[in-house]
Amino acid sequence: MALIATYAYITNSLLFCSAMRGPVRWVLWDVKDTLLKVRRSVGEQYCREAERAGLKLPHLQVEAAFRQAYRQHSRLYPNYGLAQGMNGQAWWAGVVKSTFSQCGVQDPVLLDTVARSLFQNFCGPENWEVFPDSNSALKSCTALGMKQGVVSNFDSRLEEVLRGCGLLTHFSFLLTSEGAGVAKPDITIFQQALQKCGLPAKNVAHVGDHYINDYLTSRSLGIRGYLLDRHGQQEHLNVPPQHRLQSLDELPARLQQETD
Structure with missing residues (x-):
């Protein structure tokens, strides 16, 4: 029942947040099955x-x-x-x-x-494999002048995992569900992330592979949520093409379009 209520809240909130725009200054990332996967x-x-x-x-x-x-x-x-x-x-x-x-x-x-x-x-x-497009997308976001952080339902090992995989230096902060005390799709973890960014939601983007946890929840707060669907299997009718990514290589150009 709690998940249904969360879903209803998120869906209704999207109606109010979809029109908000502004230059993207921060990119928030999910980790597992977005930037890396179990080997x-x-x-x-x-x-x-x-x-x-x-x-x-x-x-x-x-x-x-x-x-x-x-x-x-x-x-x-x-x-x-x-x-x-x-x-x-x-x-x-x-x-x-x-x-x-x-x-x-x-x-x-x-x-x-x-x-x-x-x-x-x-x-x-x-035990982890970085997706081939992860490093290039992270570097491109930095080159565009955007800061980056992590919002992940991960435990306290995340920093060590990202360091070992060569990704840690890309991020200004890591926010895990264990550290935050709440897990996606609870909007509180994104609210904590926005506090760390120090900017309104309209200036922040989020990338993840989970329809509810990443896309709907971030969008409900006015964050520019992007749904990563590497295999084209997520058929959610309320996700417009401009919010979908089949590869992280598509993200930098999409963010530039949002910023321009």
């Missing part, structure tokens, strides 16, 4: 870590168990369980332990070891 399937990466601990498990079984554990933890402990006194590391440890427990692994010491290792492994670039 291999979670099942494969979890199985690799399990093998180091002496376990051999089928990838598909682990993948299915992970999806179930992730959904359950997201429902019971949203935004890394901050409201229940958890943090990102404790939350992910719960997901990992639930995943392997479903696959028959019950040794608590082994589960703790694998959970710690996986959390640390996902800090580094070996």
Whole structure:
């Protein structure tokens, strides 16, 4: 029900914000599946870590168990369980332990070891792949005189991940849902981002791949939201062509059109 109410609020707000214009001075970015992606399937990466601990498990079984554990933890402990006194590391440890427990692994010491290792492994670039168009788009935005920040439903590892992937220097600030205490599509995280920008929403753009979390929520505040749809699979009728991107290479020219 909360998601439906949020969606209704966002949709109604778009009617009031769509006409606001002004020069773009800041570009805000989503990260996962926008600038970078997980290099291999979670099942494969979890199985690799399990093998180091002496376990051999089928990838598909682990993948299915992970999806179930992730959904359950997201429902019971949203935004890394901050409201229940958890943090990102404790939350992910719960997901990992639930995943392997479903696959028959019950040794608590082994589960703790694998959970710690996986959390640390996902800090580094070996488990992440930067999209080919990410660096060029970020550099182009800087060349156009625009400052850049991140608004992401990520945990505290984001800075280390971006540093390892060679992207950190592009950003003036990183705002994660763990750090902000709220997660997209809650508009509060974007309001916090606007405070960091120090400019009205009409002077800020946001790029992301999620229709509600990134596009609708940012647009509801008057931010220039762009929906990244690399595979042309998001058929949302209320997203006009000028708000859609099939590649980040399209963004600089689009931003220049907005600014001119």
